[in-house]
Amino acid sequence: xxxxxxxxxxxxxxxxxxxxxxxxxxxxxxxxxxxxxxxxxxxxxxxxxxxxxxxxxxxxxxxxxxxxxxxxxxxxxxxxxxxxxxxxxxxxxxxxxxxxxxxxxxxxxxxxxxxxxxxxxxxxxxxxxxxxxxxxxxxxxxxxxxxxxxxxxxxxxxxxxxxxxxxxxxxxxxxxxxxxxxxxxxxxxxxxxxxxxxxxxxxxxxxxxxxxxxxxxxxxxxxxxxxxxxxxxxxxxxxxxxxxxxxxxxxxxxxxxxxxxxxxxxxxxxxxxxxxxxxxxxxxxxxxxxxxxxxxxxxxxxxxxxxxxxxxxxxxxxxxxxxxxxxxxxxxxxxxxxxxxxxxxxxxxxxxxxxxx
Amino acid sequence: xxxxxxxxxxxxxxxxxxxxxxxxxxxxxxxxxxxxxxxxxxxxxxxxxxxxxxxxxxxxxxxxxxxxxxxxxxxxxxxxxxxxxxxxxxxxxxxxxxxxxxxxxxxxxxxxxxxxxxxxxxxxxxxxxxxxxxxxxxxxxxxxxxxxxxxxxxxxxxxxxxxxxxxxxxxxxxxxxxxxxxxxxxxxxxxxxxxxxxxxxxxxxxxxxxxxxxxxxxxxxxxxxxxxxxxxxxxxxxxxxxxxxxxxxxxxxxxxxxxxxxxxxxxxxxxxxxxxxxxxxxxxxxxxxxxxxxxxxxxxxxxxxxxxxxxxxxxxxxxxxxxxxxxxxxxxxxxxxxxxxxxxxxxxxxxxxxxxx
Numbered sequence: 001x002x003x004x005x006x007x008x009x010x011x012x013x014x015x016x017x018x019x020x021x022x023x024x025x026x027x028x029x030x031x032x033x034x035x036x037x038x039x040x041x042x043x044x045x046x047x048x049x050x051x052x053x054x055x056x057x058x059x060x061x062x063x064x065x066x067x068x069x070x071x072x073x074x075x076x077x078x079x080x081x082x083x084x085x086x087x088x089x090x091x092x093x094x095x096x097x098x099x100x101x102x103x104x105x106x107x108x109x110x111x112x113x114x115x116x117x118x119x120x121x122x123x124x125x126x127x128x129x130x131x132x133x134x135x136x137x138x139x140x141x142x143x144x145x146x147x148x149x150x151x152x153x154x155x156x157x158x159x160x161x162x163x164x165x166x167x168x169x170x171x172x173x174x175x176x177x178x179x180x181x182x183x184x185x186x187x188x189x190x191x192x193x194x195x196x197x198x199x200x201x202x203x204x205x206x207x208x209x210x211x212x213x214x215x216x217x218x219x220x221x222x223x224x225x226x227x228x229x230x231x232x233x234x235x236x237x238x239x240x241x242x243x244x245x246x247x248x249x250x251x252x253x254x255x256x257x258x259x260x261x262x263x264x265x266x267x268x269x270x271x272x273x274x275x276x277x278x279x280x281x282x283x284x285x286x287x288x289x290x291x292x293x294x295x296x297x298x299x300x301x302x303x304x305x306x307x308x309x310x311x312x313x314x315x316x317x318x319x320x321x322x323x324x325x326x327x328x329x330x331x332x333x334x335x336x337x338x339x340x341x342x343x344x345x346x347x348x349x350x351x352x353x354x355x356x357x
Numbered sequence: 358x359x360x361x362x363x364x365x366x367x368x369x370x371x372x373x374x375x376x377x378x379x380x381x382x383x384x385x386x387x388x389x390x391x392x393x394x395x396x397x398x399x400x401x402x403x404x405x406x407x408x409x410x411x412x413x414x415x416x417x418x419x420x421x422x423x424x425x426x427x428x429x430x431x432x433x434x435x436x437x438x439x440x441x442x443x444x445x446x447x448x449x450x451x452x453x454x455x456x457x458x459x460x461x462x463x464x465x466x467x468x469x470x471x472x473x474x475x476x477x478x479x480x481x482x483x484x485x486x487x488x489x490x491x492x493x494x495x496x497x498x499x500x501x502x503x504x505x506x507x508x509x510x511x512x513x514x515x516x517x518x519x520x521x522x523x524x525x526x527x528x529x530x531x532x533x534x535x536x537x538x539x540x541x542x543x544x545x546x547x548x549x550x551x552x553x554x555x556x557x558x559x560x561x562x563x564x565x566x567x568x569x570x571x572x573x574x575x576x577x578x579x580x581x582x583x584x585x586x587x588x589x590x591x592x593x594x595x596x597x598x599x600x601x602x603x604x605x606x607x608x609x610x611x612x613x614x615x616x617x618x619x620x621x622x623x624x625x626x627x628x629x630x631x632x633x634x635x636x637x638x639x640x641x642x643x644x645x646x647x648x649x650x651x652x653x654x655x656x657x658x659x660x661x662x663x664x665x666x667x668x669x670x671x672x673x674x675x676x677x678x679x680x681x682x683x684x685x686x687x688x689x690x691x692x693x694x695x696x697x698x699x700x701x702x703x704x705x706x707x708x709x710x711x712x713x714x
Contacts, residue, residue: 094458097457100458102454167528170528
C-alpha cells in the first residue's frame with residue numbers, strides 16, 4: 001500500500017495537482033485498508049485523510065492507522081471543503097467514473113475556490129499489481145471455492161435443477177469460510193451453456209448433460225473466479241473435441257504469460273488456436289480480466305490491449321466455445337504473473353475424464 | 358407502469374423538457390419491466406425507447422413489448438445521440454444522482470446540440486407507490502423469508518456462531534425460492550445487537566443470549582425486509598421490559614399509518630413512546646424506509662419528512678433500542694398503506710414468549 005501511495009503522489013505532481021479525491025469504495029479500500037463505505041480519501045503530497053461519518057469513525061481508526069480520520073459534522077461536502085482548505089489544495093483530481101454529476105455539483109459549490117480535474121482509472125491501474133498479502137487473500141478464496149465444488153461433486157446428480165446446484169455451491173462456500181459468493185453463481189446445463197452469462201433456472205440436469213459452473217468466493221474482501229465443466233454420463237465425441245480445443249487454447253495462452261508480453265498476445269494465443277480449429281466465430285468474449293478487490297477489474301485480457309504484463313498482476317484465463325442450441329464449453333483458471341513466467345493460482349482438476357460423474 | 362409513464366410525461370411538460378434519460382438500473386427496470394443492465398431509457402411525450410447492446414436485445418424485446426428497442430452500434434453515447442436527434446429532443450432531463458461525471462461529459466459531447474437538465478429522485482418518487490403486481494412480488498418474498506426463519510428456528514441452538522446461522526438462513530431462503538438474499542443478513546448475539554448494522558462474526562451463541570436477526574429475500578426482482586429477536590433460555594426482566602417498549606412503539610406507529618398522515622407523524626408515534634420510557638437516546642435511526650425493487654428506497658420514514666402517505670406505499674416500521682455493551686432490540690415489519698388505514702404485509706410471530714427457544 002505504501003508503494004501505491006508513493007506512485008499516486010508522483011501522479012499528483014506530474015499532473016500539476018495539489019491532491020486527489022478518491023470516492024470509489026474499492027479504491028478507498030485498497031489504498032487505505034478501510035472496509036466500510038460512505039467515505040472518501042484525500043491524498044496530497046504530504047498528507048492523507050479519510051473523511052467518514054459517526055458510524056465508521058471507530059472502524060476507520062482501527063483499520064487505517066496511517067491516515068488522519070476526519071468525522072463529518074454537518075454536510076459531507078462542507079467537511080470535505082474544510083479538509084481541502086486546511087491542506088492547501090487548490091487543484092484537485094477526482095475520479096470522474098465514480099463521482100456522480102450531483103456529487104460533483106455539490107463539491108464544486110462547497111469548495112468554490114478549488115479547480116476540479118477529472119481522472120479516469122488512476123487507482124484502478126495501480127490495483128492491477130497485487131501485494132503479496134492480496135495474493136494470499138485471493139489464494140484463500142480459491143481454496144474455499146475449490147473445496148466447495150469438490151464437496152458438491154460428491155452430492156450432485158441428474159434430476160436436480162441448475163438453481164439447486166447453485167444454491168448448494170454458494171452455501172458450501174460460506175460454510176468453508178467465504179464472506180460471500182464473489183458474484184451470482186452460473187450453473188448452466190446442456191444447451192443452456194451456450195449463453196456465456198446464463199443465470200441458473202429450473203432446468204433439470206439429465207444423464208448425458210454437460211454442466212457449466214462459473215463460481216467464485218470472497219475472503220478478506222478479495223475475490224476468486226473459476227469455471228469448470230462437469231459431465232453426467234458418457235461424453236459425446238463432439239463434446240470431447242470442443243473440450244480439448246478449449247483446454248489447449250487455455251494452455252497456449254498460459255504459456256505466453258510472462259512479464260513484458262502484451263495482454264493482446266495472451267488473448268491471441270488462445271484465440272488463434274480456437275480459430276484454426278474452426279470455432280473462431282464461437283468465442284465472442286475477451287480471454288480474461290483482472291480479479292482482486294472487485295471480481296471484474298482492470299486489466300482486460302483481450303484484443304487491442306497492448307499494455308504489458310508485469311510481475312504481481314492477477315487475472316483469469318477463460319477461453320470458451322459457445323454453440324447455440326448445442327451448448328458450450330468454458331475453462332477458467334486464475335494466474336499470477338511471476339518474475340520469469342506464470343504461476344497458476346487455482347488448483348482444480350481439468351482432465352475431462354476426472355470431471356465425468 | 359402505464360400510470361408512472363403518464364406521470365413522467367406530465368413532469369416532462371411541466372419542466373419544459375422534450376424528454377428524460379433514465380440511467381439507473383432499478384429505475385429502468387421499474388419503468389420498462391427490463392431485468393438486464395447496461396441499458397438506458399429515453400421517454401418523450403409520444404415515444405419510449407430502450408437503448409441496449411447485443412447481449413440484451415432479445416431479452417429486451419421479450420420483456421418490454423411497449424418499448425422501441427434500439428441496439429447500440431458503435432459507441433453507446435453516439436447511438437443515444439442519434440435516438441435523441443430522431444425524436445427531436447433538444448432539452449433533456451437526466452438523473453444527476455445516477456449519471457457519473459464521465460458519462461455526463463460523453464453525453465454532452467456526443468449530443469452537442471442538446472441542453473442537459475439535472476433531475477433528482479424523479480423516478481424514485483414515482484416508485485414509492487407500488488402496483489398490485491409489485492405488492493404481490495413483495496408478499497412472495499415475505500412468505501419465503503418467513504418460512505426460512507421458521508425452519509431455522511427448529512434447527513438453531515447455542516454453540517453455533519452468528520455466521521453459521523446467517524449462512525443457514527440465506528440457504529433456506531434460496532431453497533424456498535428466493536433469487537437471492539435482499540441484503541447481507543444480520544445475525545447479532547447478546548451485546549453485539551447494540552450495533553444496528555452488525556455483520557455476522559464467529560461469536561458463539563450462548564444459553565441466555567438474545568439473537569437479533571435482520572434478513573430479507575428477493576423474488577421477481579422485488580425485496581422484503583424484517584427483523585426479529587430470538588431468545589435462548591430464560592429472559593431477564595430488563596430484556597423483557599426493553600422488548601415490550603419497542604413492540605408497543607411499533608404498534609403505536611402502525612396505528613398512525615393511513616393516507617394523509619405524514620411520515621414524520623408515523624416516526625414520532627414510535628419515537629415519543631421510546632422517549633417517555635426513558636430510552637430516547639437509544640433509538641438513533643429513522644423508523645423505516647421504502648422497500649421495493651431496491652431494499653432501501655424512498656421514502657424515509659423519519660423526522661423531518663413532512664410528505665404524506667398515499668395508498669399503495671410500502672415501507673418498514675422498525676423501532677429499536679440499542680444499549681452499548683448490553684445489547685439491543687429491534688422489531689421490523691413491512692406495511693402497505695391501504696385506502697383507509699394500514700395493511701401489515703408481514704406475518705411472523707412477535708410475542709416474546711413464542712420466540713424463546
